[in-house]
Amino acid sequence: MNRNLVAAALLGLALGSAYAWLSSRAPDPLAADVVAEECRPTGNPCTLAADGGEVTLTLPATLRTLQAFDLEAETTGFREVSRVMVRFDMTGMEMGENRYPLEAEGEDSWSTEAMLPVCTADRVDWFAEVTVHHAAGMTRFAFPFEVGER
Ligand SMILES: [Cu+2]
Numbered sequence: 760m761n762r763n764l765v766a767a768a769l770l771g772l773a774l775g776s777a778y779a780w781l782s783s784r785a786p787d788p789l790a791a792d793v794v795a796e797e798c799r800p801t802g803n804p805c806t807l808a809a810d811g812g813e814v815t816l817t818l819p820a821t822l823r824t825l826q827a828f829d830l831e832a833e834t835t836g837f838r839e840v841s842r843v844m845v846r847f848d849m850t851g852m853e854m855g856e857n858r859y860p861l862e863a864e865g866e867d868s869w870s871t872e873a874m875l876p877v878c879t880a881d882r883v884d885w886f887a888e889v890t891v892h893h894a895a896g897m898t899r900f901a902f903p904f905e906v907g908e909r
Contacts, residue, residue, distance in 0.1 A: 787850060791888055791901035800887065800902045804833075810898040812837035814889050822906045824877045830887075832861060832869045837893035843869045846888045852880065875906060882908050 800804035802820030806813055815833040822828055834840050842881065847857035853877060880889035887904045 774813075789901075791899040793899075795903060799904050801904045805902055807900045807902070808836075809900065810837070810895065812891065812893065812898060814891060814900045816887060816889055816900070816902050818887070818904060822875065822904070822908055824875045827872050827874045827891040830859075830861075830873050831864075832870050834867050834869065834891055836867055837891055837895075837898070839894040840865065840867075844890045844892075845871065845873065846890070847873070847875055847885055848888065849878065849882055849885055852878070852882065852900055861893040877905075 779907060793807045793809040795805050795807050800816040800818045801822065802818075804817045806815040813833075814868050815835075816896045817831045819828050830845060832843060832845070837840065843861040845859050845861060857873075859871045859873050861871045865871050883902045883905045884903065885906060886901050888902045889902070891898050891900070
């Protein structure tokens with residue numbers, strides 16, 4: 760058998776499995792139960808509803824990478840909210856582990872300080888995925904937003 764053919768076949772296999780691996784890891788805000796389409800959480804509260812509850816997320820008006828910022832979330836309607844997490848990621852791009860547990864600030868109020876890494880592809884389109892753990896399970900809300908001057 761031709762050596763180049765074998766090499767090409769092996770390369771194809773390697774690329775195929777690398778692609779499969781990347782796709783399986785590629786974050787997708789559509790995997791969330793609901794995705795914000797009509798509001799952005801930067802500079803004003805953005806509310807989403809799913810599974811009988813609501814989450815309102817608020818981020819600073821202007822976000823910059825590598826600069827810590829405060830994030831606030833309100834949960835309403837869910838029974839027995841035990842934990843709220845936020846994860847930052849980009850669609851189709853593995854941006855590393857950017858997960859933060861939110862701290863309870865009283866009833867239905869949650870907050871944390873967070874920071875975004877630099878995107879090696881110079882993209883500015885992020886999404887914040889807020890996961891609410893409650894009595895009936897967990898619900899994920901995705902809020903797309905952009906970093907930088909607006
Ligand atoms: Cu990126």
